[in-house]
Amino acid sequence: MRVLVTGGTGYIGSTAVEMLLNQGFDISILDDCSMGHADTVPAGVRFIQGSLLNSDEVADSLADCQVVMHFAGKSLVGESVKQPDLYHLVNVGGTRILLDEMRKQSISKLVFSSSAATYGEPEVLPILETSPTNPTNPYGATKLAIDQMITSEAAAHGLSAASLRYFNVAGAIKTDRGWLAERHNPETHLIPNVLRSTTENPVKIFGTDWPTADGTCIRDYVHVIDLIDAHVKALHSLKDSAHEIYNLGSGSGYSVREVVAAANTAIGHQIPSIDTARRAGDPAVLIADISKAKARLDWEPTRDLNTMVSDTLKSMA
Ligand SMILES: NC(=O)c1ccc[n+]([C@@H]2O[C@H](COP(=O)([O-])OP(=O)(O)OC[C@H]3O[C@@H](n4cnc5c(N)ncnc54)[C@H](O)[C@@H]3O)[C@@H](O)[C@H]2O)c1
Structure with missing residues (x-):
């Protein structure tokens, strides 16, 4: 086919x-x-x-x-x-x-x-x-x-x-030719941007006063x-x-601070970040109900946040 x-x-x-x-x-x-x-x-x-x-x-x-x-x-x-x-x-x-x-x-x-x-x-x-x-x-x-x-x-x-x-x-896939990285310019996605954060250009955390356990937005x-x-x-x-x-999606969410913590673990040191004001138009929490895909497609995600972060990191090397 x-x-x-x-x-x-x-x-x-x-x-x-x-x-x-x-x-x-x-x-x-x-x-x-x-x-x-x-x-x-x-x-x-x-x-x-x-x-x-x-x-x-x-x-x-x-x-x-x-x-x-x-x-x-x-x-x-x-x-x-x-x-x-x-x-x-x-x-x-x-x-x-x-x-x-x-x-x-x-x-x-x-x-x-x-x-x-x-x-x-x-x-x-x-x-x-x-x-x-x-x-x-x-x-x-x-x-x-x-x-x-x-x-x-x-x-x-x-x-x-x-x-x-x-x-x-x-995350990313490893091929015989190396990793297929996310190579967007500009990059707007949180995980690659957290992994690229530097003291000169720290990743921004938009809002720490959301109604979530740690105050940061939750995404799936x-x-x-x-x-x-x-x-x-x-x-x-x-x-x-x-x-x-x-x-x-995964059917459960991770807060921005949890993503930063997973990146700290993957990279082996504390990633610089700064807390800033909420961004207009950002909902506090977005989580998918994936029960239809599970039931009708017999599909289930098998890779967790740590795998997504560490694969993204390897693909950026
Ligand atoms: N990355 C995410 O988290 C995410 C989330 C939800 C939906 N999506 C959707 O998934 C799809 C792929 O996302 P991605 O992250 O790989 O984006 P991407 O920008 O890396 O890939 C899109 C591709 O489309 C090509 N393209 C753009 N305009 C074109 C045109 N007029 N003719 C031919 N090719 C054209 C680009 O060159 C690019 O290679 C997109 O439709 C996106 O909206 C992505």
Whole structure:
């Protein structure tokens, strides 16, 4: 089976490419490398350096594929607030082009990278797939618009799809060619930023007066290898003309101070950090209810926070 991995040179997409290849899938990649890195592409993979916004390049990349794993897109929350039009164009418009070209080539299986950002501030914890969706930024709004577009495409044109709503993804995979690191510029994710913290440029802890045990925000993290395991299970679970949504996280949260403590242990010394004021728009606690993925996909994350932090550290070496 040949899988098109859009965004296959990015952090999560390149991990998917590695794991799918190891499981015997044939792989094509479409990525414009605006955030990804062409040097992650392994031998034996068909790589189209092109854009989701170019229908000819999308059509070319789909040749001989039976399935699409769609990771490509823009995913910086702050940037999406400043450039909502760009996020709408690339994420929603790009996915529209992808769905149209898939239909032309009778490719009817899709696994999509959605996000916990579709939910916004939760009314009830942990967050279920049936929880209200009120995204608080344009990035989350584009992911929700895509999920809705996929639901319509399944109903109208027989697409079989899964949207996987990731919480925070961390860790890395080791390959024969070395570690596939998270190489974002700018990096907005807590774990790599904690590990890069220096006395000159200490990591900021936004708010120490939240209603949590240690006063810092709590977030749900999932190891990138566990995450891609769920993609493969979701692919095998696809049903005709149906669109299923699954939360992917650990089902429990870690506070920012707990992440810093895990990083202290991994790195072997006290990491510099400074306590600052709360950041506007940050909910105190975000935790996924992952019981649907456990029950329907027979999936369970197996790597804990210490593994995520130490694998991230090794990948940065
Ligand atoms: N990293 C996380 O914690 C997280 C959490 C929730 C959801 N997600 C989603 O998972 C997906 C992958 O995330 P990531 O962290 O690997 O991001 P990433 O930026 O590393 O990967 C995205 C890839 O898409 C490519 N891309 C961007 N615009 C493109 C276009 N127009 N045409 C072709 N390729 C294009 C980039 O070059 C990059 O390689 C994204 O859709 C993201 O929104 C990530």
